[in-house]
Amino acid sequence: MKRLTFWLDFISPYAYLAFEQLPQALEGISHAVDYRPVLFAGLLKHHGQLGPAEIPGKRAWTYRQVLWQAHVHGIALQMPASHPFNPLGLLRLAHACGPNRHVCEALFRHVWVGGLEAADPARLQALQQQLAPARDPGGEDVKADLKAAGAQALAAGLFGVPTIAVDDKLFWGADALPMLRAYLQGDPWFATGWDAAAAATAVPVRPARG
Incomplete structure (x- = not known):
C-alpha cells in the first residue's frame, strides 16, 4: 500500500479540484492519504513569489480556467464572494479537528460551493459547530501545528499547492x-525520465540582454 501526503490550502481552487478528483485518480490502487493543510502564502513568501490572484492577468485567467475545469469534470464550483481571503481560520479549524477527508471536504465546500464569503465569522462559527473539533482552533497548540506543517512542507521541497508527495516524489497541481x-x-518512464528531466533544467537559463 502506498502512503500519500496531500498538501493543501482551502484558498486554492486547484487544491479543491484535485481533492474532488483524487478518488477517481487513485481508483484500483491500494493507498492511504494523509491530508496536510498548510498556509500557501507562507510557501509563496519563502520562495519570493506572488500568488496567482495577485497578478491581474493571471488572476482573471485562473478564475476562468478553474471554472472551466470544474465544468469539464462535473464538479460543483462557484467563486467565493471575495478571493483571495484570509484562510487561517479554516486552516486552524482543520488542524483542530484532525484533517481527514471528511473534514477537508466540509472546509473545501464551505469555500467553493455556494459563492458566499469564505471567511465570514458567522459562517465559520457555524462550520465549527458542525465539525465539533476536539481542540480549540484558536489555541496555541493548533497554531503551532499549522506553523510546523509549513516548516515540514518547505523541508519537503514544496513550492505550491496542491502537492501530493509519495515516496521521494512531489506531484504539483x-x-x-x-x-x-x-x-x-x-x-x-519514471525509472529514467524523472531524474533526466530534472538534470536537464539544473542550471537556470537567464534571458538574453539586448
Missing part, C-alpha cells in the same frame, strides 16, 4: 493527477 496515477501503476 490538479493536472498532475494522471502523472501520479501512472507512477503508482509502475509506468517505466
Whole structure:
C-alpha cells in the first residue's frame, strides 16, 4: 500500500479540484492519504513569489480556467464572494479537528460551493459547530501545528499547492493527477525520465540582454 501526503490550502481552487478528483485518480490502487493543510502564502513568501490572484492577468485567467475545469469534470464550483481571503481560520479549524477527508471536504465546500464569503465569522462559527473539533482552533497548540506543517512542507521541497508527495516524489497541481496515477501503476518512464528531466533544467537559463 502506498502512503500519500496531500498538501493543501482551502484558498486554492486547484487544491479543491484535485481533492474532488483524487478518488477517481487513485481508483484500483491500494493507498492511504494523509491530508496536510498548510498556509500557501507562507510557501509563496519563502520562495519570493506572488500568488496567482495577485497578478491581474493571471488572476482573471485562473478564475476562468478553474471554472472551466470544474465544468469539464462535473464538479460543483462557484467563486467565493471575495478571493483571495484570509484562510487561517479554516486552516486552524482543520488542524483542530484532525484533517481527514471528511473534514477537508466540509472546509473545501464551505469555500467553493455556494459563492458566499469564505471567511465570514458567522459562517465559520457555524462550520465549527458542525465539525465539533476536539481542540480549540484558536489555541496555541493548533497554531503551532499549522506553523510546523509549513516548516515540514518547505523541508519537503514544496513550492505550491496542491502537492501530493509519495515516496521521494512531489506531484504539483490538479493536472498532475494522471502523472501520479501512472507512477503508482509502475509506468517505466519514471525509472529514467524523472531524474533526466530534472538534470536537464539544473542550471537556470537567464534571458538574453539586448
